[in-house]
Amino acid sequence: MPDLNGTDQAGPGLPGVFFDGHSSRDHPATLHLGAGGVRVRLEGRGDHHWRADQVTLDAPLPGVRRSLNFPDGSRFETPDDPSIRDWERQHGRNRLLGGVRRLEGSWGTALGAVAVTGAVLWGFVTFGIPALARQAAAVTPVGVLASFDREAMGVLEGQNLIGPSDLSAARQAQLQAAFRDVSGWAGGPYGYRLLLRDGEPAGSGGLGANAFALPNGTVVMTDQLVALARSDRELVGVLAHEAGHVTQRHGLASVYQALGLSLIITAVTGDVVSASTFAAAVPVALVQGGYSRAAETQSDEVAARFMLERYGTTRPLQTILARLEAQDGGPGSVPDLLGTHPGTDARIEHLRQLEDAAR
Amino acid sequence: MTDPALPRTPEPTVPAPGTAVPGRHDLPSAPERLPAPELPAPELPAPGLAAPHVTTYPVSFTGSTGEYFRLWIVNAALSVVTLGIYLPWARVRNRQYFYGHTWVDGQNFEYRADPLKLLRSYVVVGALFGAFTLTQQSERLWGLSVLIGLVFALLYPWLVAQSMRFQAVNTVHRGLRFHFDGSLKGAYVAYGAANVAASVSSGLALPWAWFMQRRYQIDNLRYGSARGLFRGDVAPMYLIALTGVGLLVGAGLLLGVPAVVTLVAWMAGNGFDLDSMDWDSLGSGLFFLIFVAVAYVILISLNGVAWQYVRAATMRYVLNNAELGGVVRTGATFNPWRVVWITVSNGAAQLLTLGLATPWADIRRNRYLLEGVSVRAIAPLDDFARGTGGPESALGEAATELLDIGLGF
Numbered sequence: 001m002p003d004l005n006g007t008d009q010a011g012p013g014l015p016g017v018f019f020d021g022h023s024s025r026d027h028p029a030t031l032h033l034g035a036g037g038v039r040v041r042l043e044g045r046g047d048h049h050w051r052a053d054q055v056t057l058d059a060p061l062p063g064v065r066r067s068l069n070f071p072d073g074s075r076f077e078t079p080d081d082p083s084i085r086d087w088e089r090q091h092g093r094n095r096l097l098g099g100v101r102r103l104e105g106s107w108g109t110a111l112g113a114v115a116v117t118g119a120v121l122w123g124f125v126t127f128g129i130p131a132l133a134r135q136a137a138a139v140t141p142v143g144v145l146a147s148f149d150r151e152a153m154g155v156l157e158g159q160n161l162i163g164p165s166d167l168s169a170a171r172q173a174q175l176q177a178a179f180r181d182v183s184g185w186a187g188g189p190y191g192y193r194l195l196l197r198d199g200e201p202a203g204s205g206g207l208g209a210n211a212f213a214l215p216n217g218t219v220v221m222t223d224q225l226v227a228l229a230r231s232d233r234e235l236v237g238v239l240a241h242e243a244g245h246v247t248q249r250h251g252l253a254s255v256y257q258a259l260g261l262s263l264i265i266t267a268v269t270g271d272v273v274s275a276s277t278f279a280a281a282v283p284v285a286l287v288q289g290g291y292s293r294a295a296e297t298q299s300d301e302v303a304a305r306f307m308l309e310r311y312g313t314t315r316p317l318q319t320i321l322a323r324l325e326a327q328d329g330g331p332g333s334v335p336d337l338l339g340t341h342p343g344t345d346a347r348i349e350h351l352r353q354l355e356d357a358a359r
Numbered sequence: 360m361t362d363p364a365l366p367r368t369p370e371p372t373v374p375a376p377g378t379a380v381p382g383r384h385d386l387p388s389a390p391e392r393l394p395a396p397e398l399p400a401p402e403l404p405a406p407g408l409a410a411p412h413v414t415t416y417p418v419s420f421t422g423s424t425g426e427y428f429r430l431w432i433v434n435a436a437l438s439v440v441t442l443g444i445y446l447p448w449a450r451v452r453n454r455q456y457f458y459g460h461t462w463v464d465g466q467n468f469e470y471r472a473d474p475l476k477l478l479r480s481y482v483v484v485g486a487l488f489g490a491f492t493l494t495q496q497s498e499r500l501w502g503l504s505v506l507i508g509l510v511f512a513l514l515y516p517w518l519v520a521q522s523m524r525f526q527a528v529n530t531v532h533r534g535l536r537f538h539f540d541g542s543l544k545g546a547y548v549a550y551g552a553a554n555v556a557a558s559v560s561s562g563l564a565l566p567w568a569w570f571m572q573r574r575y576q577i578d579n580l581r582y583g584s585a586r587g588l589f590r591g592d593v594a595p596m597y598l599i600a601l602t603g604v605g606l607l608v609g610a611g612l613l614l615g616v617p618a619v620v621t622l623v624a625w626m627a628g629n630g631f632d633l634d635s636m637d638w639d640s641l642g643s644g645l646f647f648l649i650f651v652a653v654a655y656v657i658l659i660s661l662n663g664v665a666w667q668y669v670r671a672a673t674m675r676y677v678l679n680n681a682e683l684g685g686v687v688r689t690g691a692t693f694n695p696w697r698v699v700w701i702t703v704s705n706g707a708a709q710l711l712t713l714g715l716a717t718p719w720a721d722i723r724r725n726r727y728l729l730e731g732v733s734v735r736a737i738a739p740l741d742d743f744a745r746g747t748g749g750p751e752s753a754l755g756e757a758a759t760e761l762l763d764i765g766l767g768f
Contacts, residue, residue, distance in 0.1 A: 019534025025741035064459030103433045110429040113436035
């Protein structure tokens with residue numbers, strides 16, 4: 001047993017090896033631990049003394065020899081972990097990592113760690129990232145937004161997803177006027193503009209009947225959506241919904257969210273481009289779907305406020321949503337990859353409730 | 360060999376004579392348990408002209424999956440709970456476990472990196488990486504993002520050298536540190552010029568770049584005062600690369616031809632007309648989407664398999680052609696194809712368990728690799744003397760970890 005009163009008293013000592021730091025030669029040695037310091041006894045080669053404060057102790061690892069390092073570069077290694085642990089506890093060494101070592105020792109804490117890690121990661125992805133992204137989006141200067149709009153339009157036009165509108169000039173002027181009404185009501189420092197475009201410039205395979213908003217207030221509405229509408233009130237409802245995306249800065253928040261998620265995945269998997277990143281992209285897409293559902297609900301609420309103010313009803317938006325759903329969700333159709341309108345039934349129900357609540 | 364009291368896994372065939380002269384290194388490649396024919400009979404040791412005795416020390420790994428799983432998950436949870444601040448401690452601890460359970464000739468390795476140093480560097484590198492990703496999102500800040508990318512590209516060889524220095528100096532065996540003292544110029548040749556040459560020659564010079572990089576790594580490695588030496592050549596690197604490319608092309612043909620035939624047959628069956636490019640009929644079948652997705656996944660996995668083969672085969676070649684101080688040679692007998700299989704099945708297990716199988720996968724791969732590695736020496740392993748080393752910086756280490764600079768070793 002280690003002698004706790006001093007280093008000079010003889011005892012059996014802990015068996016181990018000593019390295020002098022000058023060569024790779026291992027010397028069999030015994031270690032005597034004391035309150036004031038330690039003594040290493042080399043077989044037939046005398047003793048070395050060190051004060052306790054001269055000894056550096058590496059933190060314990062399961063199944064690995066403990067090593068004591070001395071100021072002259074020499075060290076002593078021993079498999080007798082319990083005795084070393086007693087000594088280091090008395091001298092207040094490796095308190096934190098010693099605690100970690102104890103946690104690592106039991107299957108109970110390991111299972112607890114699985115639960116904690118899962119819960120914290122889930123919580124962070126579900127609540128933390130959206131909150132951070134919203135904050136970041138809210139403080140982003142408006143000047144930055146304009147470049148987002150330009151780049152996004154460039155991509156859409158470059159990929160032949162949209163083309164010049166086929167609507168008559170008179171019809172376009174009508175819709176522009178309606179949009180000015182909506183954007184004037186929504187307000188904010190944004191560069192609102194309505195772009196009427198053909199959603200299927202290459203026959204089919206473009207955006208189809210669709211409308212979307214870019215961060216700086218560029219709203220794109222396709223001829224196909226205009227054709228789908230049975231009244232202008234329906235289109236005004238859609239435009240108000242898109243204006244809601246702009247004032248709530250949803251577009252920007254989603255960019256930050258995607259960024260945050262990819263940063264996390266890079267940190268967790270440790271690589272930037274590989275099969276695992278590809279596999280990880282699938283849950284990202286699913287999580288993004290969840291985020292965008294929340295954004296849709298918020299924008300619907302904005303649109304409902306506008307429509308209740310102007311028309312006293314949210315019904316036009318409900319009907320065009322239902323018609324979009326019926327058109328998109330036909331049997332055998334490809335899931336709309338660019339679609340930003342998930343959970344249509346729930347949204348229509350929500351709009352109905354908002355109307356009821358306003359009465 | 361000087362200490363009969365401590366248990367040792369390997370026992371030298373013949374007690375190493377004190378006269379073993381470092382310098383001769385014509386090691387026979389046959390199993391060294393049997394005395395080579397040209398060696399003098401053991402009962403006639405002639406001290407003056409003793410031919411070197413070769414002793415083989417297997418490398419052994421004593422880590423266990425359950426033990427490492429607990430260590431890994433507890434440290435992962437601490438990293439998550441502390442919002443990443445504990446991450447360097449977790450990384451160091453994980454690595455310490457692997458080093459501490461790797462044994463050669465009765466002594467284990469030790470990893471001694473300072474987590475606090477790593478944390479500082481992680482913050483710097485993380486901030487740069489974050490700034491780069493952010494500025495990339497916008498056209499306005501495009502110039503800034505190019506600047507960051509350019510600075511990184513220019514610093515890359517320096518970072519690699521720093522990382523190797525850090526890695527080496529924090530590896531301890533038998534109370535002696537390793538050192539890496541590769542020159543900056545060497546780093547810019549091996550990791551700058553060679554990589555540029557590889558990319559402008561569209562990959563033709565890539566195996567040469569690997570050769571330059573491995574040579575730079577090994578030749579500048581020191582254990583105590585003993586210097587590493589890479590005896591390898593360029594040609595085998597080309598052979599490895601060709602095997603990798605052959606694997607890609609062969610598997611691609613084997614899978615691709617039937618796939619294209621199926622697609623064409625399906626198109627014909629659906630009355631698909633290439634001239635009108637009727638995307639509606641194309642899109643109306645989910646078949647096409649699934650086909651594209653499956654093809655993509657297969658392509659990515661094939662690429663991964665080829666790359667894993669190249670890595671494992673290179674590692675084996677390097678280990679079979681590296682020596683230390685003229686008295687120690689490393690050898691590897693692991694099978695690169697088996698390493699590929701282990702890596703692929705590990706990846707699948709990790710995916711299916713949402714990462715929980717990571718400790719098992721790491722231990723499995725490490726055990727297979729280390730069980731196929733041995734050290735042969737004509738001098739006792741306790742004859743090395745301390746050397747001096749230069750300063751180390753944790754920045755390179757953090758950069759390689761965060762930005763996934765593949766050192767491939």
